[in-house]
Amino acid sequence: MSMRERRMQDLRRTVPQLDPVAARERLDQGALLLDVREPDEIAQGTPLGAQPLSRGFLELRIERLAPDLDQPIILLCESGARSLFAAASLQQLGYRQVYNVSGGFQRWKAEGLPCAVPRSLNAEARQRYARQLNLPEVGEQGQQRLQDSRVLIVGAGGLGSPAALYLAAAGVGTLGIVDHDRVDRSNLQRQILHADSRVGMSKANSAEVALKALNPSVEVCTHELRVDATNADALVHDYDLVLDGSDNFRTRYVLNDACLRHGLPLVHGSIYRFEGQVAAFWPQREGPCYRCLFPEPPPPELAPSCDEAGVLGVLPGTIGLLQATEALKLLLDIGEPLLGRMVIYNALSSEMRRLRIAARMGCSCRTRSVEPIEALQGDAAL
């Protein structure tokens, strides 16, 4: 008898064995069924309800899936051998109810038990997103969630540039880019989506060139238009999240209202000289909307544009990246998104503060259920 066989014989005495039918029953009763095979094996099929956790990461990640040492855990591999060693390992970690599926997935299939073929990332995606896949908060499931996500970025300017680049790099499947303008040389000090060779090109098309060069697997939808009350609904309708990188109040209110009507999260960012603001508005889930915070725009003399007031080129980089971070958190449903919170940043003092912001009684986001939709349309408040 080989050393391996002797060891397995010993382990079968200490690790309770379940046949697939018994394993299925325990799964239905709340046990955790872990498929410890490699991702390429799991890609061919896995027991319905099983969680993938390859053997190599078992000890490192088990605590996240099973924080309670009394949680019943059933392990499965192809034939029942690798999972037996894995079960012994979990026992050593202190788990008290660990089982092994004898005969593994081969027997599971042979007995006609339900299987699923999970979607999986291809080899290129696995390589590209390796550092992200290693994060338990993202993992393969999160990466696929990003791949299925559609984000509309309004404005391919100072804020939209870093946000779009990083969301494309992170693997957000579809990015809509809205901008009616053309690339001007004076944009290049901060609008890093564009390049000197593309001066004169439409910003939406220039953005597509840059994003495709960075990540060809991202689908880029260009919208060469100025957002207004007549087109906002049709525009946001196809997306899961809107990132506001616009440069004027009219667009900001129109986007807020359209997102409210469609129940979409809106990630806000705005800048002035050396200072920036970031918040996420999704009153359907938590916190106020943009109109709650600022019911009306300021008079023109209090709100000069970047063209008039100037802006430090790196500032929209910082703020746009905070927006991209909030977008990823919302898409992945991780962390504490800035719902009901606003971050203000001062580049000169290097101070960043997280403020609690309030909903406003009587705001349209609070009364939308009783107000006809038409009453929210248009931009009468501007």
Add this chain to the structure above:
Amino acid sequence: MQSITIRIPSALRAFAGGASECQVQAASVREALSALQTEHTLLAQKILSRGGELRPFVNLFLDDDDVRLLNGLDTPLRGERTITIVPSVAGG
């Protein structure tokens, strides 16, 4: 009376002679704004209505909280506190 620091954002500093903050003595947020009116009349005119209420494009934060989450302008002030004026800005 408490010593209160009022922070002025860069978007409004032109109306406060370029000042980034000012110190006032006040027992409530409303009193702090009255003191601001004395110190920087033009700035106060820009952010307050004739009735002394905040205009709808400005929020005030007492330390890290929107004063609307507290008692609004009637929020009492105790100890050394900071009021931050946050106006709406649209640059992108």
